[in-house]
Amino acid sequence: xxxxxxxxxxxxxxxxxxxxxxxxxxxxxxxxxxxxxxxxxxxxxxxxxxxxxxxxxxxxxxxxxxxxxxxxxxxxxxxxxxxxxxxxxxxxxxxxxxxxxxxxxxxxxxxxxxxxxxxxxxxxxxxxxxxxxxxxxxxxxxxxxxxxxxxxxxxxxxxxxxxxxxxxxxxxxxxxxxxxxxxxxxxxxxxxxxxxxxxxxxxxxxxxxxxxxxxxxxxxxxxxxxxxxxxxxxxxxxxxxxxxxxxxxxxxxxxxxxxxxxxxxxxxxxxxxxxxxxxxxxxxxxxxxxxxxxxxxxxxxxxxxxxx
Amino acid sequence: xxxxxxxxxxxxxxxxxxxxxxxxxxxxxxxxxxxxxxxxxxxxxxxxxxxxxxxxxxxxxxxxxxxxxxxxxxxxxxxxxxxxxxxxxxxxxxxxxxxxxxxxxxxxxxxxxxxxxxxxxxxxxxxxxxxxxxxxxxxxxxxxxxxxxxxxxxxxxxxxxxxxxxxxxxxxxxxxxxxxxxxxxxxxxxxxxxxxxxxxxxxxxxxxxxxxxxxxxxxxxxxxxxxxxxxxxxxxxxxxxxxxxxxxxxxxxxxxxxxxxxxxxxxxxxxxxxxxxxxxxxxxxxxxxxxxxxxxxxxxxxxxxxxxxxxxxxxxxxxxxxxxxxxxxxxxxxxxxxxxxxxxxxxxxxxxxxxxxxxxxxxxxxxxxxxxxxxxxxxxxxxxxxxxxxxxxxxxxxxxxxxxxxxxxxxxxxxxxxxxxxxxxxxxxxxxxxxxxxxxxxxxxxxxxxxxxxxxxxxxxxxxxxxxxxxxxxxxxxxxxxxxxxxxxxxxxxxxxxxxxxxxxxxxxxxxxxxxxxxxxxx
Numbered sequence: 001x002x003x004x005x006x007x008x009x010x011x012x013x014x015x016x017x018x019x020x021x022x023x024x025x026x027x028x029x030x031x032x033x034x035x036x037x038x039x040x041x042x043x044x045x046x047x048x049x050x051x052x053x054x055x056x057x058x059x060x061x062x063x064x065x066x067x068x069x070x071x072x073x074x075x076x077x078x079x080x081x082x083x084x085x086x087x088x089x090x091x092x093x094x095x096x097x098x099x100x101x102x103x104x105x106x107x108x109x110x111x112x113x114x115x116x117x118x119x120x121x122x123x124x125x126x127x128x129x130x131x132x133x134x135x136x137x138x139x140x141x142x143x144x145x146x147x148x149x150x151x152x153x154x155x156x157x158x159x160x161x162x163x164x165x166x167x168x169x170x171x172x173x174x175x176x177x178x179x180x181x182x183x184x185x186x187x188x189x190x191x192x193x194x195x196x197x198x199x200x201x202x203x204x205x206x207x208x209x210x211x212x213x214x215x216x217x218x219x220x221x222x223x224x225x226x227x228x229x230x231x232x233x234x235x236x237x238x239x240x241x242x243x244x245x246x247x248x249x250x251x252x253x254x255x256x257x258x259x260x261x262x263x264x265x266x267x268x269x270x271x272x273x274x275x276x277x278x279x280x281x282x283x284x285x286x287x288x289x290x291x292x293x294x295x296x297x298x299x300x301x302x303x304x305x306x307x308x
Numbered sequence: 309x310x311x312x313x314x315x316x317x318x319x320x321x322x323x324x325x326x327x328x329x330x331x332x333x334x335x336x337x338x339x340x341x342x343x344x345x346x347x348x349x350x351x352x353x354x355x356x357x358x359x360x361x362x363x364x365x366x367x368x369x370x371x372x373x374x375x376x377x378x379x380x381x382x383x384x385x386x387x388x389x390x391x392x393x394x395x396x397x398x399x400x401x402x403x404x405x406x407x408x409x410x411x412x413x414x415x416x417x418x419x420x421x422x423x424x425x426x427x428x429x430x431x432x433x434x435x436x437x438x439x440x441x442x443x444x445x446x447x448x449x450x451x452x453x454x455x456x457x458x459x460x461x462x463x464x465x466x467x468x469x470x471x472x473x474x475x476x477x478x479x480x481x482x483x484x485x486x487x488x489x490x491x492x493x494x495x496x497x498x499x500x501x502x503x504x505x506x507x508x509x510x511x512x513x514x515x516x517x518x519x520x521x522x523x524x525x526x527x528x529x530x531x532x533x534x535x536x537x538x539x540x541x542x543x544x545x546x547x548x549x550x551x552x553x554x555x556x557x558x559x560x561x562x563x564x565x566x567x568x569x570x571x572x573x574x575x576x577x578x579x580x581x582x583x584x585x586x587x588x589x590x591x592x593x594x595x596x597x598x599x600x601x602x603x604x605x606x607x608x609x610x611x612x613x614x615x616x617x618x619x620x621x622x623x624x625x626x627x628x629x630x631x632x633x634x635x636x637x638x639x640x641x642x643x644x645x646x647x648x649x650x651x652x653x654x655x656x657x658x659x660x661x662x663x664x665x666x667x668x669x670x671x672x673x674x675x676x677x678x679x680x681x682x683x684x685x686x687x688x689x690x691x692x693x694x695x696x697x698x699x700x701x702x703x704x705x706x707x708x709x710x711x712x713x714x715x716x717x718x719x720x721x722x723x724x725x726x727x728x729x730x731x732x733x734x735x736x737x738x739x740x741x742x743x744x745x746x747x748x749x750x751x752x753x754x755x756x757x758x759x760x761x762x763x764x765x766x767x768x769x770x771x772x773x774x775x776x777x778x779x780x781x782x783x784x785x786x787x788x789x790x791x792x793x794x795x796x797x798x799x800x801x802x803x804x805x806x807x808x809x810x811x812x813x814x815x816x817x818x819x820x821x822x823x824x825x826x827x828x829x830x831x
Contacts, residue, residue, distance in 0.1 A: 034703070035710030039749075043367035043443040048750040054441060085359045087441075087499040096516045152547050159555040167551045168353075168543050170518055257543035259517030267357060272706045 004300055007308030008293055015289040022285040023075070023278070027068050030274050037272035041084050058084055058274075071278060080282075081275035085268065090279040093264065098283075100170055101260035104252070105245035107180040112187025113238050117227075119188070120195020120234075124203060125222060135192060142189025151182040151255035168257035179256040183249050187241045194237045198230035205229075231302050239295040246287050348536035350811075350827055353549040353561040357517055357542050362500035363483040364435050367443045369729070370562070372480035373821045374540050377522050378418070379483035379505030382409060382428065383474060385733060388639060390474045394423065394484055394506060395462075404469030404773045411460040415529045417486035418510040425456035430487040432464070440498055444731055447476035469771050471778055475639075475732040508533050508825060518542055534813075534828035553578060553806060560807035560814065562822060566624045566678055572806055582626065583803035583816025586635040587729035588738065589627070589677055591670070591687065591796035592712075592755035594722055599666055606793040608657035610647035612694035617649070618686045619799055623679050627799035633738070633789045635800045637818035640735025640769075640782030644790040647797065654694045667697040671711065671724040674702045678801050684725050687796070713748045716756055726754065727801065729820055735782040739766050742789055757794035761785075 038055035039046070046054075055061050059070060074081055080090035123135040158178060159167035166175045202208065203226055211221045250262035261280060268276040299306050358371050363379050366372045382395040392398065395409040415423040432454045435442050442448075450473060452465040466473060476482065489504035490497045503511050508530065509522035520540045524533060541558060543549045549561040550568060554577070564572060573580050593600045593609075600606060615629045632644040658664050668691070672684035681702055688698040703711070712724050730737035740746050742762055746753035762785045769781040790797070803820045812830040815823045 033707065035706035035708070036713070036749075037706070039713055040706045040709055042441075046443050047446050050441075050443065050445070053438070057441070086501075087360060087362075087365070088501065093516065100517075152551075155548060155551045159557065160551050163555060167555050167557055168545075168548045169541055254544045255548055257518070257541065257545070257548060259515065259542075263357075263517060263544065270705050271359075 003308050004297065007296065011293055011296065012289070018289065019282065019285055023072060023282055024068070026278055026281040027071060030272075030277060031064065033272070035272060037084070037274060040272045054084075071275075075282065080279035083268075083273055083276045085271050085273040085276070090275050093276055094261065094279060094283055097259055097261045097264050100258060101246065101253075101262065103176065104179055104183065104249070104258060104260060105242060107176055108183035108187055108245055108249075109238060109242045111180060111184030112191050112241065115184070116188040116191025117195050117234065120192040121199055121222065121227060123192065123196045124199030127200065132196075136196070139189040139192045142185045143193070145185070147182050147186065147249070147251050148255055150185060151178070151252060154178050154182055155255075168255075170257075170259055179252050179258050182255070183245065183252045187238075187245075190241060191234060191237055195230065195234050198233045199226055202226050202230040228302070232299065235295065235298060235302060239291060239298075243288050243291050246291070247284050348534075349539065350535040350537070350560070350824070351539040351541060351558040352822070352824065353541045353543045353552050353558045355542075355544055355546065355549065355563055357544075358514070358520060358540075360501070361503050361511070361514070361520075363485060363503065363505075364440060364442045364445070364481050364500070366480050369731075369820045374520060375480050375483065375503060376507070376821070377509040377538065377825065378503045378507045378511055379480070379485055380507045381478050381480070381483050383477050385475065385478045388733070390478070395428075398474065400474075404471075405466050407464045407466070407473070408457070409462045409464070411462065412529065413460055415506050416527055417484075417489070417506055418504045418525055418527075419486050419489055419492065421486040421488045421504075423484065423506050424459055425462045427484060427487050428462045429454050429456055431482075431484050434497075435481055442481055444479060444481045447472060448482070469773050471769075471771070471773055471775065472732070472734050472736050475734050479731045509538060512537070531826070533825055550806075553808065556808070559811055560805065560822070560824060560827070562803070562805050563678075564804060564806050566626045566804070569624050569626060569804060577809055578806050579809050579814075581805045581807075581814065581816055583805060583820075583822075584628075584637060584818050585729065585801050585803040585816075585820045586637040586733060586818045587677075587727050587801045587803075587820060588630060588633075588635050589680075589683075589725065589727045589798045589801055591684075591723050591725050591798065592741075593794060593796075594716075594719065595755050595757040595794050596716055597722060599663055599668075600722065602661050602663070603792050604657045604661040605663045605666075606796075607647070608654040608661070608663070608694065609691060610793050610796050611650040611657065612654035613687050613690040613796060614649035615798055618683055622682050622686050623799070623801075626678055626802040626804060628802070629799050630797050632786050633742070633795070633797060634735055634786065635738075635818070637800075638730060638733050638735045638738060639775075640739075640779055640786075642779075642783035642786060644783075644786045647793075651690075651694060658694060658696075664695050665697065668699075668722040669720075670698055670700050671708070671721050672700060672702050673705060673708050673725065676705055676708075677725075677727040680725055680727075683798075712754045713752065715749050716747070719748065719756075721754075723796075724754065725798075726752075728752075731819060733818060735786075736766075736769065739769075739782065739785065742766070742785070742794065755794040757789075757792070759788055759792060762788050 038051045038060060042051045042054050059067055083090055083093055119135045123132040126132050155167045155178060158165045165177050169175055208221060208225055211225045250266050253260045253263045265280050354370050356370055358374060361375060363375055380394055382393060383390050384393045394412055396412045397410045399408045411425060417423060434440060435445050436448050436451055450466050450468060450470045452467045454462060454464045457463045484506060486504040489495055490500060493502035495502050508525055508528045510525045512521040512523045514520045519542060521537055523537050546563055546565040550564045552558045553561045569580060572578055593606055595601055619627045619629060631646050632641055634641050670684055670688050672681050674681040684700050688700045691698045712721055728741060740751060741753050742757050743753060743766060744758040747756050748754055765781045765785040769778045772778040772781060803816050805816055805822050807814050810830055811827050813827045817823055
């Protein structure tokens, strides 16, 4: 465990370099985007003087290096700046939207993991049976179906036709069902395919035959000997998928009017609200770093043979 | 905490009981406060997030529409006339340089502050404060001073006569907020997010990206609205808004998918209002380009496009083909002419100008206006039939503006599609697009069009106090512009609103706002 702690500390220190790189990259990427942010923010009707005033107010008339310096020195003091679009602090904007994104990502990942792993194990154990074919076909559909389309279909069925669930918004516990199911469909499909493939490989191993030969119950063989050994690649897929969802599932959030950070990011990019985009991308990078460390620890828990 | 088990249990039980009681009273509160109208909440699904609730910071019509529930202007526009609102009456001096306002008495802001002359002075000074960002503030810069002349009277002095100043006072940025409120409710002078006005509804809650709720203001000076609360729900996807309405989860939506307009009209559960709008959609030519500087070529492209067919088939009827360089809703409009679909004539004109087979780029936004990119594709199809080579390109809105707003020396756009909706119904706003003073990067006169006679007429109209003469000046300028065709004149967009058939009292204004303040159940 000592090695693991050292590994975590090393990873976190290295990630500081990553975060610094991310901050430089996003800063420069925004500045090479075409379109004058002052003009976009000031609106179509604004006069040239108004646009100039706004440019000065946002510091966009300063040299790049001093713009970057004021950005990064703010970040180091915990100040992500002020949104040009809403004149509210960026940190408040992000904090207001983060819980919705975290909840949706967590529930969708939970659905994806539970349903996906179960389906994957069943498909692997009953290889080439009808069940396997059905699960595999549904999984292919799930991976290839656009969330936009699936989301609208679910809304039509469960909100309009049956009237069981809210069509949009994030009010009340039932409102998460449709967006989480839509988002979870993709994860489910991905996880079940990965579980099936990984299980098939493990089930062909000698120790499985040994376990069966010594008369261990089928359940024990599949779950304890099989799934546990097949779990590492599955865990990787789940954590990658969760990481991707943390960035906000823009399309799902748009279809369901879900107030997450994905929509905030896209709105801010098209409004050229640099402070919000920079802040969001940094927070996102930080979350990804933390998630990676967490998964590293989980690997050790799942597979004690892993040493760092 | 290491309490003895029994005590711990008692404590837990007490906490639970307290929570339950709290939950009960919380559940009962709204019901108790609901007055006569039992089912007393109205919900509206809108498409865009509310960026700022500060009246002065407004840019977007829909956001202004929401702010209008809480904050009211001094004067309003009704059937083309300016009528008193928070200012009961107004008097312009014969030289047009001073305006005397007599304010309505007995009006209070939501926080109890009296609405009086001082409040008006505060607000008008705030929207002309160079340190505050007021995107739509240009028409107020003509103010020289604003002073109180009594508890309920105000005098505004202008630097020069401005025939549009009173109209400009109708827009949301000129709405009256309580002077005390810029330092209360978490507001500051330049970050104002909890509006306190005099309107029929007070601000209640706002969840970014999700919804805003307002509650009836019992002390409202005017007619009380029917619904106790109104909820604006932010739903960016048009098809989802439509589903919300069809599922009965909201009472009204704006901008449904236009392709579903017909189906919605046939549905007895909902009513469709296809509101008139002052938003003109056009394709601006680069009028300085060697090829497109020839008016014959520009006219040819106007004749080449069957606008009515595009309105019918691509916009599903949600637009009206224009017959002037502005919407009929504007003061100063007169029917100017028509470029009927005439492909033969287009070909002849192109041949006469030696422009057959020319190659042009048509730059279009995507998703900014109703069916914009689809319409551009259709227009390109017609232009190809006239023998031109046309390439349609698009980009995101920020980059789009950056490219069409570049100074001419760096400008590479042959033709681009834009929509323009004056915030108040006056030709002066529309006509900015045809003046050299607004050529990019200064403004959005992105056609780089100018004509000495037009400049002269528009400069006259800027200061003309006689509204009849002003109307004629705009009409004369329109005729020259129409003949010279700096744009492909397309259509004015409609503003569709759909509401449950069980409600009534809903209308739209030509400035693309919905008017549902006095919505009520249909009896």
